[in-house]
Amino acid sequence: MLDVVTLRVAFGLVAVGVLVLFYGVTYRSTRSAYSGWWCGSLAFFIVSALLFLLNGTAVQVVANPLGNTAGTLGAACVWAGARSLREREVRWWQLALLPAVVLVVSLLDDPSHDVWAGGVAYLFCMAALIGGSAWELVRLLRTQRPAGSAREQFRFAVSSMAIVSGVIGGFYFARDVVFVAAGPDSAVFRIGFGSQVTTLLTMLLLVVVTFxxxxxxxxxxxxxxxxxxxRDGLTGLLNRRAFLEVAERQLNQARVTRHAAILVADLDRFKSINDGSGHAAGDRALVAFADACRSVVGQQGIVSRLGGDEFALLTLGGPAEEIVAEIAARYSAGAGETDPPTASFGIAAVLPHDDVALALARADQALYEAKDGGRARAVRHDDGSASGIDGRRSA
Known part of the structure; x- marks a missing residue:
């Protein structure tokens, strides 16, 4: 078998080539987060391999802990890349936590004399992060199903990455167990879990991720x-077209609910906010109202921004008037302005013969009635009744 130095040099050269390929071909053309995270991962793995080559030299005391940390950061980027495919946010502390632990443990574990300083923490964190990426990919397979001819290619790519990541994560965990039980100088560790085997498995991961x-x-x-x-770029809510499509599907699935209603909301005198306090203040009011709607409706409906300061909601989970009151209260509490604009609402029950467009038109008419009736109020189109809402207290 090749010696460790030769394998690490070979791995470094392969990783540099793959990094150039990923950045020059994939990342620059797609700007996808996944390819960006893998570029970062490869950069850290290359740095780690170079630092490990300095073991046995006068700078080992610094190079070894930094090599462990760089390797762990590379694994953290692998996990972040898998998580980005599920459109989940990755916070800086999630990336930095385990590498920081590895760095501290390695520095405290006599790195000047022991090339395996911090080995237990390093191997465990590598197992957790690469195994965690496999788990993210498995969850992706369960939830995301691209349409058309890309589906099988997508599933094969994700399945391959999940299997290889799971194998390597399991290998690092077993390596950690043998490290603790038998020690790094034992025959079982050197033959079955040494640096040569690890480098070859990591190169296998590079082959799979390349494809x-x-x-x-x-x-x-x-x-x-x-x-x-x-989606609306400011609030993250559905836009009009998407709202009509998604609401129609949900209504078809939940047609029997007696609480199904379409609500149309509009911020009162919104133009005066933009003119008097600037568009930034207007944007804050829109975001605060969107957040209030989203938090109240939750999984029991859909929220959208139709355009400007007009919003539409499909509610399935309770009386519309109660939902309006709760939205108004949360909006007032979360607006962050001393005198936020009030909101008016139009309500229309979804009748058995309705489609979303018909109910939306009735709710829109009810909104105009609420505006004409003095604003900061809700009007239900079904019977024309109106209920006032105290704009300063709850809207």
Whole structure:
């Protein structure tokens, strides 16, 4: 078998080539988060390999802990890349926590004399992060199903990455167990879990990710473009077209509910906020109102921004008047302004023969009645009745 130094040099050269390929071909063309995270991962793995080559030299006391940390950061980027495919946020502390632990433990574990300083923590964190990426990919397979011919290619790419990541994560965990039980100088560790085997497995991961990168990056780009086409950029809510499509589907699934209603809301005298306090203040009011709607409706309906300061909601989970009152209260509490604009609401029950467009038109008419009736109030179209809402207290 090749010696460790030769394998690490070979791994470094392969990783540099793959990094150039990922950045120059995939990341620059798609700007996908997945390919970006893998570029970062490869950069950290290359740095780690270079630092480990300095073991046995005068700078080992610094190079060894930094090598462990760089390797753990590379694994953290692998996990972040898998998580980005599920459109989940990755916070800086999630990336930095385990590498920081590895750095501290390695520095405290006599790195000047022991090339395996911090080994227990390093191996465990590598297992947790690479195994965690496999778990993220398995969850992705359960939830995301691209349409058309890309589906099988996508599933094959994700399945391959999940299997290889799971195998490598399991290998690092077993390596950690043998490290603790038998020690790094034992025959079982050197033969079955030494640096040669680890480097070869990591190169296998590079081969698999190279073949899957294009499919996963382009699917992520497609998902992002689809999201931009259906979401409002300021509030993150559905836009009008997406609202009509999604609401129609949900109504077909929940037609029997007696509480199904369409609500249309509008911020009162919103133009005066923009003119008097600036568009930033207007944007804050829109975001605060969107957050209030989202927090109240939750999983029991849909919220959208139709345009400007007009919002539409499909509610399935309770009396519309109670939902309006709760939205108004949360909006007032979370607006952050001393005198936020009030809101008016139009309500229309979804009748058995309705489609979403018909109910939306009735709710829109009810909103105009609420505006004409003095604003900061809700009007239900069904019977024309109106209920006032104290704008300063609850809207």
């Amino acid at each position: 899957s990168m294009s499919a996963l990056s382009h699917e992520q780009q497609t998902t992002e473009l689809r999201r931009q086409a259906t």
